[in-house]
Amino acid sequence: MEKNIESHLKETRVFKPARAFAKNARVGSLEDYRRMYRESIRQPEKFWAREARELRWQKPWKKVLEWKAPFAKWFVGGKLNVAENCLDRHLQGPRRNKAAIIWEGEPGDKRILTYQQLHREVCRFANVLKRNKIRKGDRVIIYLPAIPEAAIAMLACARIGAVHSVVFGGFSADSIRDRIADCGATAVITADGGFRRGAVVPLKHNVDEALQGGTTIRRVIVFRRAGNEIHIEEGRDVWWHRELEYVDAHCPAVPLDSEHPLYILYTSGSTGKPKGILHTTGGYLVGIYSSTKYVFDLREDDIYWCTADIGWVTGHSYVVYGPLAAGATTVMYEGAPNWPEPDRFWRIIEEYAVSILYTAPTAIRAFIRWGDQWLKKHDLSSLRLLGTVGEPINPEAWMWYHEKIGGGRCPIVDTWWQTETGAIMITPLPGAIPTKPGSATLPFFGVDPVIVDQRGREVGPNVGGKLIVRRPWPAMLRNIYGDKGRYQKQYWSEFKGNYLTGDGARRDRDGYFWIVGRIDDVLNVAGHRLGTSEIESALVSHPKVAEAAAVGRPDELKGQGVVVFVTLKSGVNPTPSLKKELRGHVGTHIGAIAKPDEVRFAEALPKTRSGKIMRRLLKEIAAGRTVTGDTTTLEDFSVLAKLGSAEE
Numbered sequence: 001m002e003k004n005i006e007s008h009l010k011e012t013r014v015f016k017p018a019r020a021f022a023k024n025a026r027v028g029s030l031e032d033y034r035r036m037y038r039e040s041i042r043q044p045e046k047f048w049a050r051e052a053r054e055l056r057w058q059k060p061w062k063k064v065l066e067w068k069a070p071f072a073k074w075f076v077g078g079k080l081n082v083a084e085n086c087l088d089r090h091l092q093g094p095r096r097n098k099a100a101i102i103w104e105g106e107p108g109d110k111r112i113l114t115y116q117q118l119h120r121e122v123c124r125f126a127n128v129l130k131r132n133k134i135r136k137g138d139r140v141i142i143y144l145p146a147i148p149e150a151a152i153a154m155l156a157c158a159r160i161g162a163v164h165s166v167v168f169g170g171f172s173a174d175s176i177r178d179r180i181a182d183c184g185a186t187a188v189i190t191a192d193g194g195f196r197r198g199a200v201v202p203l204k205h206n207v208d209e210a211l212q213g214g215t216t217i218r219r220v221i222v223f224r225r226a227g228n229e230i231h232i233e234e235g236r237d238v239w240w241h242r243e244l245e246y247v248d249a250h251c252p253a254v255p256l257d258s259e260h261p262l263y264i265l266y267t268s269g270s271t272g273k274p275k276g277i278l279h280t281t282g283g284y285l286v287g288i289y290s291s292t293k294y295v296f297d298l299r300e301d302d303i304y305w306c307t308a309d310i311g312w313v314t315g316h317s318y319v320v321y322g323p324l325a326a327g328a329t330t331v332m333y334e335g336a337p338n339w340p341e342p343d344r345f346w347r348i349i350e351e352y353a354v355s356i357l358y359t360a361p362t363a364i365r366a367f368i369r370w371g372d373q374w375l376k377k378h379d380l381s382s383l384r385l386l387g388t389v390g391e392p393i394n395p396e397a398w399m400w401y402h403e404k405i406g407g408g409r410c411p412i413v414d415t416w417w418q419t420e421t422g423a424i425m426i427t428p429l430p431g432a433i434p435t436k437p438g439s440a441t442l443p444f445f446g447v448d449p450v451i452v453d454q455r456g457r458e459v460g461p462n463v464g465g466k467l468i469v470r471r472p473w474p475a476m477l478r479n480i481y482g483d484k485g486r487y488q489k490q491y492w493s494e495f496k497g498n499y500l501t502g503d504g505a506r507r508d509r510d511g512y513f514w515i516v517g518r519i520d521d522v523l524n525v526a527g528h529r530l531g532t533s534e535i536e537s538a539l540v541s542h543p544k545v546a547e548a549a550a551v552g553r554p555d556e557l558k559g560q561g562v563v564v565f566v567t568l569k570s571g572v573n574p575t576p577s578l579k580k581e582l583r584g585h586v587g588t589h590i591g592a593i594a595k596p597d598e599v600r601f602a603e604a605l606p607k608t609r610s611g612k613i614m615r616r617l618l619k620e621i622a623a624g625r626t627v628t629g630d631t632t633t634l635e636d637f638s639v640l641a642k643l644g645s646a647e648e
């Protein structure tokens with residue numbers, strides 16, 4: 001039988017919520033968190049009904065949950081509309097004239113839309129959809145830059161019950177074509193182009209290429225963003241601004257069944273074709289509304305900025321739907337963090353007095369690498385809360401974020417969740433739960449995660465195993481679009497009736513969760529099973545290292561040898577003696593067993609557009625193979641080429 005995942009790296013620092021923060025927080029003590037959590041587990045239906053009642057229902061539900069594993073229905077019989085909850089619900093009171101979206105384009109253009117204005121634009125564009133014969137249940141591809149129109153298009157679909165599938169603007173024509181084919185979409189909403197690091201991304205051109213040879217698409221609606229020249233296919237393509245001339249701003253929100261599909265979002269499976277993760281209406285809305293409120297401790301006057309692209313689930317749940325459902329002001333930025341210079345984020349925070357910042361560890365490590373001089377010029381004192389998502393954050397980056405960005409006064413919420421979970425699952429509540437750098441801490445309300453061994457038995461403290469979830473939660477995925485069999489097999493069959501996350505984790509003596517990486521990436525060195533995150537954290541704690549990825553490579557003696565790919569901080573020379581030093585560094589921090597057999601310096605690591613290191617590709621490179629399999633989610637293809645010739 002396979003052994004458990006071992007844990008070697010110990011982090012002992014604890015940060016209690018500041019008294020001043022806790023005093024005003026929605027959940028202000030560990031006791032309050034535990035009491036609410038206990039209720040959410042013992043009486044989930046009571047707990048979630050209370051949360052759901054804060055939203056607007058066009059018809060009340062009959063039953064909170066119907067669970068026929070692995071198929072859940074939440075708020076059965078209820079009818080509601082997500083767009084109505086994100087917009088109309090806020091128009092009666094003082095929120096009518098509150099900024100809903102504060103947007104900045106990469107070239108520096110700015111727009112602010114109040115709730116009233118956003119409501120109007122969504123209604124008008126929903127009428128454009130109807131005019132173009134897009135109906136309830138139809139699938140619509142959204143392939144737009146991070147501009148307000150992306151949110152408007154999503155909400156307009158939601159308003160009429162069309163099902164959107166956002167395709168990230170960095171993806172190619174092939175990815176668009178695959179997704180259209182998988183979900184049978186009939187319309188695409190796109191722009192002429194978008195801006196990225198000063199260049200124009202030819203979005204419409206990519207769409208044209210994707211549609212060549214015929215697809216199910218009947219209509220393409222094009223927003224003019226970059227002004228680049230494009231081809232208009234008569235009878236198929238229409239301009240967004242022209243279409244608006246034909247519609248008014250009256251568009252009632254369609255009452256939709258609580259289980260009506262809201263969106264499909266594709267995630268790259270490690271092999272094979274991407275999976276269309278299906279989210280529905282009522283449960284999803286309740287899950288993201290509730291988590292946005294509690295995790296970000298939202299107050300009426302917060303300026304909230306989640307830096308994720310809308311093509312990622314984080315953009316869906318925590319740029320658009322969550323904050324708007326909660327009536328917050330959400331900031332959107334179109335471009336790269338280092339454009340025109342590496343202080344763009346800090347400029348934006350200063351200019352709009354951002355109070356909550358939610359970003360990814362990969363971005364934080366890039367900021368560290370670019371140097372502290374970029375933040376020194378800016379006033380970041382408006383910040384009161386910080387968040388991270390996407391990967392385990394190494395304690396070194398956590399401390400930097402805490403001290404340099406948060407000025408030592410802002411709590412950090414390290415939020416663990418997935419495209420599939422829809423909403424945040426394991427997270428600190430900032431006024432209640434003491435944090436430890438590198439741990440996502442404790443489960444959110446109603447979430448029942450546990451770590452098990454191969455046979456499904458719960459493991460003891462600090463023993464690594466598979467992270468599973470023992471019961472359904474409102475924002476959970478309902479299916480892999482069109483493939484119930486794959487849904488059942490992928491997520492619910494290994495430990496019957498339990499949701500398999502695919503992540504490895506351990507729990508410490510305080511019950512805190514520490515994610516150690518994807519199960520598929522776990523290394524097996526001479527019978528020791530090691531998660532990737534601890535080796536990587538040890539490397540990043542070295543002052544010269546910016547980022548690291550650990551992978552296994554076949555080894556006759558040990559089963560697997562450890563190969564690490566390392567990028568260095570600006571100005572550091574990649575010398576053979578540094579390689580030796582780094583091996584020794586891992587040895588002293590973790591133990592001889594984790595000492596890398598090989599250290600490879602790289603200019604950059606292959607990542608997805610949401611910043612996740614693609615270890616699968618590195619594994620193939622480390623084994624001396626050429627890279628095969630799906631690379632469509634890779635951010636920068638030139639990185640792969642450079643890695644192949646990585647100097648020895």
Ligand code: 7RM
Binds near residue numbers: 314388391414417
């Ligand atoms: C939101 C998102 C999901 C995978 C997940 C983990 C990893 C995400 C954290 C994390 C450690 C975190 N959706 N992950 N958040 N690992 N700590 N706070 O990222 O579908 O794109 O990815 O990301 O492996 O399974 S996702």
